[in-house]
Amino acid sequence: MFNNAVVRRRTIITGALLSTAGLALSACSGTTVNIPGADGSSTASAGNDAVVGSAPVAASDLIVSGSTMEKIKQRGKLIVATALDAPLVSQQDPSDPQKVNGFDADLAKMLAVYITGKPNVEWVPSASETREALLANGTVDVVFSTYTITTKRAEQVDFAGPYFMSGLAVAVKADNNTIKGIDDLGGKNVIVQTGTPSVSEVPAKQPSAKIMPFATTPQGVQALTQGRGDAYVQDYVLLASQSASNKDIKVVGAPFTAEPYGIGLKHNDAAFKTFVNNWLTVIEKKGLWTQVWKNTLGSVGDSPAPTPPAIGSVPGS
Template identity: 45%
Template sequence: MNVTGSVFRSVERRVAAAAALVAATALITSCSSSPSSAAKVPGTTASAGTNTGASKTIDQIIADEKPAAASLIPHGSTASTIKARGTLNVGGTQTAALFSLLDPTTGKIGGFDAALSQLLAKYIIGKPRTKLTNVTSATREALLKNHAVDAVFATYTITPERSKIVDFAGPYYMDGLALEVKKGNDSVHTLKDLKNKTVITESGSTAATIIKKEAPTAKILLFDTNTECLQALQQGRADAYILDQGILAGNASTNSDVKVLAATYSQEPYGIGLPPGDAGFKRLVNHWLQKIEADGTWAKVWKNTIGTQVPGPAPAPPKIG
């Protein structure tokens, strides 16, 4: 079941009201042990610590996270290596509003994925210390296979093909592919309307396959990041942009010249990407996910990130495994 498709149906009607919430969303930050460890460029440490009410709530959620019992992190395990290092190396992004977005005024990253990565770091290390490496749809698998990162939190859809290359914990969230167009564009309502038109998506995403199936005569433009895709749409270089509806909703919340169409065309289960062949680490991360879902932490994070733009209670998280 696509648990987020229905809650995003009203995104288009809420775009005007969403602008008032942008500051709170952008400033929801992930947490660190030091205010000086803000993630300003790839490879630096993500951090919380702003003075907004929403940020304080996220900070408190992370502060309340209990570290894993010592028996869950045996000597010689991946988790013990991370704990000894004192930092969780995270593959992520700085351009996905509501999920993982860099606030240029503070140099800090906030959102659903950013907060979850901090919670996992707190669980393993005892302190919410992460080091962010920017990833794209085309680079995630290589970074995991090369052990350049410990985990990828990047709206990373689990697919059979990807599961042959890397491991996944979760899924921890369910989304669906949707369309975004410029305000005033009344020629595109569904995928069928993309016949002989130009459509944008991220390279390495699952969206290109859907386009080729539903609108085989459409011209596809590929870009590495959500920011590049959005800019191309705003510049009129394409008629529509297709990607996960949650990401598109984040774009619409911070850019009043675009709108998200209601329909979704897939189920996109997001997983935490892990290096392949490490069953023990995967069990630990899944155990942590089960814990934060059962104790209400997952719902609290959703409410203070994605839920700032989507009304109603938090959706039920998808079944792990």
């Protein structure tokens, strides 16, 4: 994608994505998955390049002297903690480790453009248990890693955003054109995963639905493709990831529960938080956020482009 991207290899970090909100993308870890944008010649990847290439650059007076923004600009690159094995979110191209594609990754590149004028990013692999430390010790500038905003986490880090609202969503077989979301699951056989919020949320939304619990995500997907259930309810990002590698299923409708993702920043850096929030406002107004979503998370289903959540709208943001 961009030859000036740099990947920092850290052998101390393994199992790169087990983020909060049950985004257990470990089902994809260690496996080469053909996803939209993973191949540099794909339409999605080209679309992502075009979006990043059109990203705005901050006015010089916004790069305040002595600020984090100035430090990043002088360095010439943004250092980003993220998972590198999350299809459609932030996945490293196995044929070229310098290429990282996905919703989080492309937003990070646009933030780099806003600060430095170029999409120069140094990628640092992160796991759920390392994100706060990477920010606190200054190893990274930001965390883009399906990082759910909570008040407890906000005691250790600052959050810009939220920039995306995930939550439980619905997947169906690819040829199903009758189920459009949670509102259509009354009386249906609905696959859920034990130990996840779907076990209680589906009956709360659709009391007449017949719940069919399975222990793992692969088992749930298999049951859906085999026709043993009408729909599978799980976290939106996880379903999108599964759909990327299994063309027999698709995501329909928008998430019907709320799981706000934020951009992790070092604690008590108010100026940088304001700067990043202003950047989010700019790319949302210009439609660039929506374009990135369509090329990544929105590329594997019938879900309409969501409206970005209001910045500062959740506790901890």
